[in-house]
Amino acid sequence: MDASTIGLIAFAAVLILLALRVPISFTLAAVAAVGTFCIFAFRTGTFMPERAIRATTSMVFSNSFDLIHSYDLSMIPLFIALGHIAYKADITTRIYHAARVWLSAVPGGVAMASVMGCGGFSAITGSSIACASTMGRICTPEMLRMGYDNRLATASVAAGGTLGSLIPPSVLFIIYGIFTETSINRLFVAGILPGLLTLAGFVLVIFIWVKRDPAAAPVDTAEISYADRFRAAALAWPAFVLFIVIIGGIYGGIFTATEAAAVCLSLAVLIGVLQRKLTLTSIWEAFRETCLQTASIFFIAAGAKIFVAFVALTGVAPAIVDVVTQAELSVFWLLLSIALIYLLLGMFLDPIGIMVLTLPLVVPLVETYGMDLIWFGVVIIKLLEIGLITPPVGLNVFVIANVVGKDAPIDRIFAGIARFLSVDVIVLILLMAFPAISLLLPNSMM
Amino acid sequence: QTTLIHGEAGPNRGARAAALQWFADTVGETSGGDLKVDVQWGGALFKANAAVQSIGDGVADLGTVIAVYYPQEMQSYGIADLPLDNPDAWVGMRATDELMRSSPVIAEDLAKKNLVYIGTFTTSAVHIGCTGDAIRSVEDIKDRKIRGTGAYGKVFGELGGNMVNMSIYKAYQGLDTGLLECSQGYSYAVTALKQQEVMDNYTLLNWGQVGGLGILMNKDVFDSLSEDQQQVLLDAGRGMADEFGRLITTANDAAIETMKEKGIEVFTLPEEERAKLVAAGTKHIDAWVEQMNASGMDGAALLEEYRGLIAKYTEERDSKGYPWTR
Amino acid sequence: MLKALETFLLNLAVAAVIALGLMITASVFSRAIFNVALPDTIVIVRELMVAAIVLPLAAATLSRSHVAVEFLANRLPPRAQAWLAVFGSIVGLFALMPLIYAGGREFAHNFTSGGFFYGDLELPKWPGRLIFLIGISLCWLRLLVLVVQDIRAIRAGDYSFADTHAEGLD
Ligand code: NA
Numbered sequence: 045m046d047a048s049t050i051g052l053i054a055f056a057a058v059l060i061l062l063a064l065r066v067p068i069s070f071t072l073a074a075v076a077a078v079g080t081f082c083i084f085a086f087r088t089g090t091f092m093p094e095r096a097i098r099a100t101t102s103m104v105f106s107n108s109f110d111l112i113h114s115y116d117l118s119m120i121p122l123f124i125a126l127g128h129i130a131y132k133a134d135i136t137t138r139i140y141h142a143a144r145v146w147l148s149a150v151p152g153g154v155a156m157a158s159v160m161g162c163g164g165f166s167a168i169t170g171s172s173i174a175c176a177s178t179m180g181r182i183c184t185p186e187m188l189r190m191g192y193d194n195r196l197a198t199a200s201v202a203a204g205g206t207l208g209s210l211i212p213p214s215v216l217f218i219i220y221g222i223f224t225e226t227s228i229n230r231l232f233v234a235g236i237l238p239g240l241l242t243l244a245g246f247v248l249v250i251f252i253w254v255k256r257d258p259a260a261a262p263v264d265t266a267e268i269s270y271a272d273r274f275r276a277a278a279l280a281w282p283a284f285v286l287f288i289v290i291i292g293g294i295y296g297g298i299f300t301a302t303e304a305a306a307v308c309l310s311l312a313v314l315i316g317v318l319q320r321k322l323t324l325t326s327i328w329e330a331f332r333e334t335c336l337q338t339a340s341i342f343f344i345a346a347g348a349k350i351f352v353a354f355v356a357l358t359g360v361a362p363a364i365v366d367v368v369t370q371a372e373l374s375v376f377w378l379l380l381s382i383a384l385i386y387l388l389l390g391m392f393l394d395p396i397g398i399m400v401l402t403l404p405l406v407v408p409l410v411e412t413y414g415m416d417l418i419w420f421g422v423v424i425i426k427l428l429e430i431g432l433i434t435p436p437v438g439l440n441v442f443v444i445a446n447v448v449g450k451d452a453p454i455d456r457i458f459a460g461i462a463r464f465l466s467v468d469v470i471v472l473i474l475l476m477a478f479p480a481i482s483l484l485l486p487n488s489m490m
Numbered sequence: 491q492t493t494l495i496h497g498e499a500g501p502n503r504g505a506r507a508a509a510l511q512w513f514a515d516t517v518g519e520t521s522g523g524d525l526k527v528d529v530q531w532g533g534a535l536f537k538a539n540a541a542v543q544s545i546g547d548g549v550a551d552l553g554t555v556i557a558v559y560y561p562q563e564m565q566s567y568g569i570a571d572l573p574l575d576n577p578d579a580w581v582g583m584r585a586t587d588e589l590m591r592s593s594p595v596i597a598e599d600l601a602k603k604n605l606v607y608i609g610t611f612t613t614s615a616v617h618i619g620c621t622g623d624a625i626r627s628v629e630d631i632k633d634r635k636i637r638g639t640g641a642y643g644k645v646f647g648e649l650g651g652n653m654v655n656m657s658i659y660k661a662y663q664g665l666d667t668g669l670l671e672c673s674q675g676y677s678y679a680v681t682a683l684k685q686q687e688v689m690d691n692y693t694l695l696n697w698g699q700v701g702g703l704g705i706l707m708n709k710d711v712f713d714s715l716s717e718d719q720q721q722v723l724l725d726a727g728r729g730m731a732d733e734f735g736r737l738i739t740t741a742n743d744a745a746i747e748t749m750k751e752k753g754i755e756v757f758t759l760p761e762e763e764r765a766k767l768v769a770a771g772t773k774h775i776d777a778w779v780e781q782m783n784a785s786g787m788d789g790a791a792l793l794e795e796y797r798g799l800i801a802k803y804t805e806e807r808d809s810k811g812y813p814w815t816r
Numbered sequence: 817m818l819k820a821l822e823t824f825l826l827n828l829a830v831a832a833v834i835a836l837g838l839m840i841t842a843s844v845f846s847r848a849i850f851n852v853a854l855p856d857t858i859v860i861v862r863e864l865m866v867a868a869i870v871l872p873l874a875a876a877t878l879s880r881s882h883v884a885v886e887f888l889a890n891r892l893p894p895r896a897q898a899w900l901a902v903f904g905s906i907v908g909l910f911a912l913m914p915l916i917y918a919g920g921r922e923f924a925h926n927f928t929s930g931g932f933f934y935g936d937l938e939l940p941k942w943p944g945r946l947i948f949l950i951g952i953s954l955c956w957l958r959l960l961v962l963v964v965q966d967i968r969a970i971r972a973g974d975y976s977f978a979d980t981h982a983e984g985l986d
């Protein structure tokens with residue numbers, strides 16, 4: 045049995061195990077381990093179990109350990125802790141109170157504000173997962189408390205989280221830039237309009253959703269005076285301070301995005317303690333919840349990472365790209381095939397994994413067609429972002445599910461996601477059809 | 491036909507990728523299609539900091555190893571990272587390659603880790619690019635926010651630099667926002683990462699290189715090959731120094747041109763200032779010798795051999811020119 | 817006993833997150849105000865990350881907070897659902913075994929060879945590997961206990977554990 049066949053069987057096995065309610069992390073790690081063992085054991089034609097065990101365990105270990113053993117990703121527990129601390133210190137409740145009194149007349153206004161908050165947070169972090177886990181922690185419980193439909197309260201943030209990689213800074217654009225030797229700054233700037241377009245699309249989805257089903261987002265009909273509104277806004281000052289410190293610190297060259305997470309967390313604790321909202325016990329409790337959530341999120345991410353390494357061994361990705369290359373398609377069909385390949389891989393694999401598996405093959409191919417690599421990068425990142433919210437393996441959805449717990453099972457979140465996905469596909473088509481949306485800013489600015 | 495998997499943490503772009511591809515192609519050609527090297531780019535199989543175990547355990551048959559991630563396991567290879575007076579990429583690679591290939595002490599040490607040495611790359615000479623004031627003397631390092639690596643970074647810190655921990659890939663953003671004032675690097679990487687867009691000046695230190703960077707192979711797999719196949723791999727590995735030397739020298743020259751076109755001022759550190767840097771590196775060289783001694787390898791002897799090889803290939807370059815210009 | 821150990825490790829993880837947050841904050845202040853870089857911040861934060869992520873795994877497993885896709889299984893009768901939950905834990909037991917095996921090997925290797933991180937302090941590599949090994953092993957043990965308990969519960973006709981979703985944390 046050759047490696048690609050093992051790969052295809054593995055994809056089927058993932059689907060089956062997931063349907064049988066096996067936790068995602070266990071599914072990915074177990075299937076990858078068995079698949080890798082088979083590939084190594086039968087590589088030379090003779091069955092060599094000992095060597096295969098050593099290689100498989102080594103691969104499984106190093107890919108999960110290296111993922112966890114990361115300085116940059118320390119941003120994730122820190123931002124999640126920030127969410128918990130902000131909640132316990134009443135910081136988030138006050139923002140939401142302010143959002144509520146200001147947007148009370150707008151149906152679904154708070155969900156729209158949450159998506160915009162995701163857009164704002166995207167300007168801080170380069171990672172969609174960090175964006176989803178932080179905003180999920182901050183926004184979703186508040187929306188649920190206001191009586192929002194749990195599909196809307198979760199899906200809006202899971203989708204909003206995907207802005208993290210489109211709006212700069214962005215880890216995915218950095219990796220793409222390294223693989224294509226294109227200017228990372230131009231890529232960053234190219235992502236701005238598509239990011240805002242996506243954001244506008246998500247707001248539109250919420251608008252239509254609530255228009256059709258007003259019960260999904262309860263509206264406060266009480267008349268609120270402007271004095272009360274400004275008082276509510278003023279009470280939300282700690283959030284504004286934190287936001288200004290983060291943005292000022294990152295763009296003013298005082299700290300990196302990872303450092304911003306730590307500085308802000310320290311600041312939030314300080315504000316909470318000075319306002320007598322936090323006690324040692326409540327701080328410790330916030331960190332315990334942080335740890336439990338972070339552990340589960342990283343465990344899924346580690347499973348995904350191991351699975352990518354396994355897929356690399358199968359050679360499935362080059363096999364698919366080869367077929368496309370051999371077909372000598374026209375530009376239209378080529379783009380369509382690439383989009384399908386990325387959507388397909390996006391169902392199972394994480395964005396960085398897909399990039400390292402496919403970019404070495406796809407980029408030379410599109411270069412021969414003379415396509416603009418900056419524009420192509422935006423299209424690829426958009427495709428990868430979509431993969432974060434498509435079933436069966438949608439990392440952003442899992443992150444939100446993990447954060448909200450029993451209040452919203454995964455199928456409810458995916459059900460909500462479906463509406464956001466339709467807009468994502470429209471945005472994708474626009475980006476592919478009109479390269480100017482991506483290229484306008486970089487071409488006029490630099 | 492035997493397919494060998496090569497794990498590489500970097501992208502399939504740039505001079506190093508070209509040299510690795512050359513290695514893969516050469517192995518294919520000289521073996522008459524009997525051997526095929528299949529490169530997995532971008533760390534799909536393992537990251538640079540897991541390369542040694544991964545190759546030894548057979549996750550990949552071959553792989554690119556960066557010695558600085560393994561100050562203990564790859565101690566001997568770390569000789570090529572020392573801040574010696576060793577600025578020429580081709581000379582450095584030739585010397586490193588010959589030492590790694592011919593020293594029985596090193597071969598035995600690698601064999602303990604189930605590894606065989608195949609061939610060497612290098613980053614080429616370490617230089618420094620800055621925003622604002624240029625580094626024109628050792629004094630200028632003081633209080634600047636610098637991103638450095640390896641022993642070179644340590645020396646910058648010891649000379650008063652305010653060291654910022656950051657990967658070379660993030661240096662662009664760092665220089666752009668002002669978090670960094672200077673970034674240690676090498677010329678072709680500067681343009682590959684487009685850092686010329688955010689730098690004001692570039693100082694050629696002509697100091698040493700980060701040269702402990704090359705291809706190692708799983709020993710079980712190597713031993714299972716026929717003698718002819720082994721020879722094909724070893725020859726291609728040896729040829730890499732010339733091929734990569736050619737590529738990187740051209741790429742570095744082109745990078746300097748690009749920088750100048752972009753309006754970046756390119757300086758050369760004056761000879762007496764450079765001597766101060768080399769002198770400041772001495773304690774790190776001594777520390778390496780002691781570590782080697784502690785592991786039961788004669789550090790001083792290897793160092794002397796290495797210096798001799800650098801002198802030998804410097805002489806060859808001066809008398810005959812680079813192989814690709816002959 | 818196992819529960820107490822889990823709580824202890826969870827508290828250690830909390831200490832690790834707090835420590836890494838303070839450490840990064842301190843390094844920002846040190847650099848911005850005193851123009852001095854703290855030694856080996858990155859290496860220490862990485863090692864603390866291992867503690868932060870891996871040590872709570874057993875506690876997370878106990879609260880059944882590993883995310884799973886449930887809507888297909890939910891259509892099955894309670895008894896079948898209960899068996900699926902057991903099956904999921906068994907897959908988990910299997911998935912963790914290579915990590916424990918290789919984690920042990922890696923720890924032993926780094927401990928005996930004296931592997932260390934390049935840096936100012938030349939910190940050893942083994943502590944992070946040891947923490948990883950402990951965290952994953954305890955998680956494995958917890959899964960095993962769950963499997964045994966769940967099978968007993970099924971035999972006693974109690975399928976309620978299968979409805980335990982991830983704990984809402986507020
Ligand atoms: Na972003």
Ligand code: NA
Binds near residue numbers: 392
């Ligand atoms: Na997906």
